Amino acid sequence: MKRILWIPGMIALLGVGCGHRAAQTAAPHATAAGSALVESSGGKQLGMPGTMLPQPLVVQVNDASGNAVTGALVEFSGPAGVSFDPAVALSDSSGQVSTNVTMGGGSGRFELTAASPDKSGKKFFLKVTELSGSYQQQVGYEVNEKYCARCHNSESSAQRVSNYDNLSVKPHSFADGNAMNKLSNSDLNAIITHGGPALNRSALMPPYGWTLSKAETQSVIAYIRLVSDPPYRPAGVTYGKQ
Amino acid sequence: MNSLKAKIVASWKAVVRDPIIPFGVVSLLLLIALAIAPLKDHFSEWRNYQHQYVRMIRTRGDAVTLQRHFQGGIRQIWLPKLGVVDRCQTCHAGLDEASLSDVSTQPFAAHPVIPHHLDEFGCVVCHRGQGAATTVAEAHHSKMAGEQPILPARYIESSCGQCHHSTLEGTPKLNQGRTLLTGYGCVSCHTIKLADGTTMTATDQPPPLTHIADKTTREWIYAWLKDPASYSTTATMPNFNLSDADARDISAFLIADSEPLSGDTAMTPAVASNSAADPAAGASLYGESFCASCHAMQNAAGNVVGGNLGPELSGIGSKVNAGWLQSWLRDPRHYDPGTQMPQYRWTDQQLQLLTGYLQSKTNSDFLANVHLAAATPAQIAHGKALVSEYGCASCHQIRGIRKPDNFAPELSRVGSKPLEQLVFLDGMQHSLPDYLSEKVRRPRAFGTNLHMPVYAFTPAQLEAVTTALLSLTDRSFTLPPQLQVPSPRISNYQPAGHAGQLMTNMNCLSCHRIHGRGGDMAPDLTWEGSAVQHQWLDAFLKNPNTLRPSLIRRMPKFNLSDSDRAELTDYMMTVYQTPAFERDSMPLTGYAPAEVEQGRQLFYSKYGCQACHIVNAQQDKGYIGPVLTQVGSRLTAAWIYQWLKNPQALRPGTTEPNQNMSDDDARALTAFLITQKTSLKQEAKQ
Incomplete structure (x- = not known):
């Protein structure tokens, strides 16, 4: 009988020994609750696998009348491999929560979720998309920056003045999924290689087939497919249940 | 003895009544033992994954194709x-x-x-890990002697660097890391030999300290040594975490060691002028001279704006003495023959204006609490010992101290350093990437007697440096040599003669590239003599006007004398000619009006050149390429024709696309463009 008394003692000792691993950092205690989450900044960034996004993701907690709520609990979550620093935080005095997002090992689109409980404890959500570029898409991004973005990106900066406003026929933004997704890969390839007139479009789009390599052209297409919104789904392939 | 034997036999018989039973038991054990191997195989991890895979592809639209491609069993790539x-x-x-x-x-x-x-490279060449293993734990996480765990995805670009020693388009992190290694002086102390046979060389140019006392004060050196980042956030000088006494002694030594340079602090005679009293005149001269192309400065809004080729100038007034600054602005190479700063040939009045303007840019906080007593000989001697101890001469030229050889450990194979040779800090992950990253972030935490300084790297820069270090592997050296993509050869091109001296003097190669040497801020001038007309080049050197309206960095005015300018123009026109075609093979005038008109139509309709170029300032808006309103007075007809046929052949990497133009189209467009000679004044009148 005495021997059996040892066992609970051992288990208790084991529990103490392994306790520090199981211990989790205590979640901050919410002092207020909102009813809606809105994205402030940091969505739709292009990152690289396993790497922290250049800008933090900032979301704001609002109440029913649209005012910022301070002290509301916000939890971030995402697909396996994506990590947040911090993953749980309270909104600051302007109702905002900022977190650094590190992408997972793979490339593609990542749907992240920010969640916050309302007064009754029921959670409300905000979905944010972040992009993670593969090698090919990274090359596409570089080619895009050098050759395409000056006309296709309408935003100007001090380092790069956009030519968008100077064009009589406006080029599509690569993020304009409604327009870009209608073009098949071979259509895009034809336009990039032979210029706009290849598909009866504007001659202001010059041919790049004698400037870019085939691999570079493919990489630009891969980049366009990554950034398009709504996301691109190739026609013809049926997707089964996952 | 017999009784013992009998006892054993008796007990044997008592246990085993019938010999058939033990035989059966042993056979059963043997059968179970035999079954273990196939069972282990059947329930192995990889079979489980293959079953899951087969179940998954069944649900896909192209299930039949996927099933046909699938091969069960152990699959292996053997190279x-x-x-x-x-x-x-x-x-x-x-x-x-x-x-x-x-x-x-x-x-x-x-x-x-x-x-x-x-099939050409397998997996572990890039991802590391144990390729021959068939369990996840062994393949991904093994840390046994000589075995590498899988490389975290964020450092994956390092693997490209094992063969690719040149810049790769798709590996921005690796490229950045390598630039940091050469640009922040890492390779000045640590030797890094690459598998292509080259050694990484530093690209930063730390100033020589031989005449430092002419330039600045001991107080400034002290404050700078204590914390370079508080003077300039973009400083490449790291923080050596010096004690107050050590910084005091090093500053004492550097001042005592400095040798005065004749004429280094000579002020120009004051020029009486109304504009000299005008503070805005200095600022506008700073702007007109495009100093901001290379130097950053804090603007009124508090942002640091400008280039990073030269040091930040926000606090320059607290650093240098006025006489030195004026002498430097007059001829920078007098103080530092290796500087990238051009000689502007400013007038005495301009020098005075600019000195006054720069001296007004002070950083009062930087020297606020620095009070140093006169140095004692013992302090100076201790300072000299410290300068040797910290390897200052690895980067800076210091009188009486030789550049040390192999000052710090060689890093040529640091990306394969075995884990058992590393000393980890408490709470650190036991992996090579974490070790390297932490060693760069806080080197002094790894021991009390270490001299490695602290760089104020951002997390992204730290990751980039770690990536570049991880690319320096054993495998890089053992891969077949034909796989190596060598780093670009460093050209030592030097323009010759008096014109060459002028070019060195103006440091043309700080911004322009010629025959593979020089910067990439401005156009490549290798074939400039074939491209432009003599008259235009002479006028441009006299008064550079901007060709590309969208650029913020522009060619400054160097105030050459008429004879120097004529000599430089002649030299460039004669020497920088391409062997590919004859400059005067096409006439500058005399094209048929019909051909010119055909060129105009091609320009506006078939090729849509107005998307990027302006020919008619009233109607065209293209903002990317050079303005072409006066291109007929600037370029030669032969260059325009050859450029239209294949721009990349004349200037590799240029953004103008090659349109695969027919000879007739290129000729017509050349005819149209060469007639664009209207001066801006005439156009304004129209």
Whole structure:
């Protein structure tokens, strides 16, 4: 009988020994609750696998009348491999929560979720998309920056003045999924290689087939497919249940 | 003895009544033992993954194709030349299937598109890990002696750097890391030999300290040594975490060691002028001279704006003495023959204006609490010992101290350093990337007697440096030599003669590239003599006007004398000619009006050149390429024609696309462009 008394003692000792691993950092205690989450900044960034996004993701907690709520609990979550620093935080005095997002090992689109409980404890959500570029898409991004973005990106900066406003026929933004997704890969390839007139479009789009390599052209297409919104789904392939 | 034997036999008989029973038991044990191997095989991890894979592809639209491609059992890539035996595809069964690109659950995701094929390189060359293993734990996480765990995805670009020693388009992090290694002086102390036979060389140019007392004060040196980042956030000088006494002694030594340079602090005689009293005149001269192309300065809004080729000038007034600054602005190479700063040939009045303007840019906080007593000989001697101890002469030229050889450990193979040779800090992950990253972030935490300084790297820069270090592997040296993509050869091109001296003096190569040497801020001038007309070049050197309206960095005015300018123009026109075509092979005038008109139509309709170029300032808006309103007075007809045929052949990497133009089209466009000689004044009148 005495021997059996040892066992609970051992288990208790084991529990103490392994306790520090199981211990989790205590979640901050919410002092207020909102009813809606809105994205402030940091969505739709292009990152690289396993790497922290250049800008933090900032979301704001609002109440029913649209005012910022301070002290509301916000939890971030995402697909396996994506990590947040911090993953749980309270909104600051302007109702905002900022977190650094590190992408997972793979490339593609990542749907992240920010969640916050309302007064009754029921959670409300905000979905944010972040992009993670593969090698090919990274090359596409570089080619895009050098050759395409000056006309296709309408935003100007001090380092790069956009030519968008100077064009009589406006080029599509690569993020304009409604327009870009209608073009098949071979259509895009034809336009990039032979210029706009290849598909009866504007001659202001010059041919790049004698400037870019085939691999570079493919990489630009891969980049366009990554950034398009709504996301691109190739026609013809049926997707089964996952 | 007999009784013992009898006892054993008796007890044997008592236990085993019938010999058939033990025989049966032993046979059963043998059978179980025999069954263990096939059972272990049947329930192995990889079979489980293959079953999952087969179940997954059944649900896909192209199930039949995927099923036909699938091969069960252990799959292996064997590449004896690379030393690769990779069984990764046993579990990662869908690596080669492009149609699985939307699958994100591992191990079934398709491999993203890369320029290499799996069958040529296998997996571990890039991802590390144990290729021959067939369990996840052993393949991914083994840390046994000589074994490498899998490389975290954020450092994956390092693997490209094992063969690619030149800049790669798709590896921004690796490229940045290498630039940091050469640009922040890492390679001045640590030798890094690459597998292509080259050694990494520093690209930063720390100033010589031989005449430092002419330039600045001991107080400034002290404050700078204590914390370079508080003077300039973009400083490449690291923080050596010096004690107050050490910084005091080093500053004492550097001042005592400095040798005065004749004429180094001579002020120009004051020029009486109204504009000299005008503070705005100095600022506008700073702007007109495009100092901001290379130097950053804090603007009124508090942002640091400008280039990073030269040091930040926000607090320059607290650093240098006025006489030195004026002498430097007059002829920078007098003080530092290796400087990238051009000689502007400013007038005495301009020098005075600019000195006054720069002296007004002070950083009062920087020297606020620095009070140093006169140095004692003992302090100076201790300072000299410290300068040797910290290897200051690895980067800076210091009188009486030789550049040390192999001052710090060689890093040529640091990316393969075995874990058992590393000393980890408490709470650190035991992995090589974490070690390297932490060693760069806080080097002094790894021991009390270490001299490695602290760099104020951002987390992204730290990751980039770690990536570049991880690319320096053993494998890089053992891979077949034909796989090596060598780093670009460093050209030592030097323009010759008096014109060459002028070019050195103006440091043309700080911004322009000629025959593979020089910067990339401004156009490549290798074939400039074939491209432009003599008259235009002479006028441009006299008064550079901007060709590309969208650029913020522009050619400054160097105030050459008429004879120097004529000589430089002649030299460039004669020497910088391409052997590919004859400059005067096409006439500058005399094209038929019909041909010119055809060129105009091609320009506006077929080729849509107005998207990027302006020919008619009233109607065209293109803002990317050079303005072409006066191109007929600037370029030669032969250059325009050859450029239209193949721009990249004349200037590799230029953004103008090659349109694969026919000879007739190129000729007509040349005829149209060469007639664009209207001066801006005439156009304004129209």
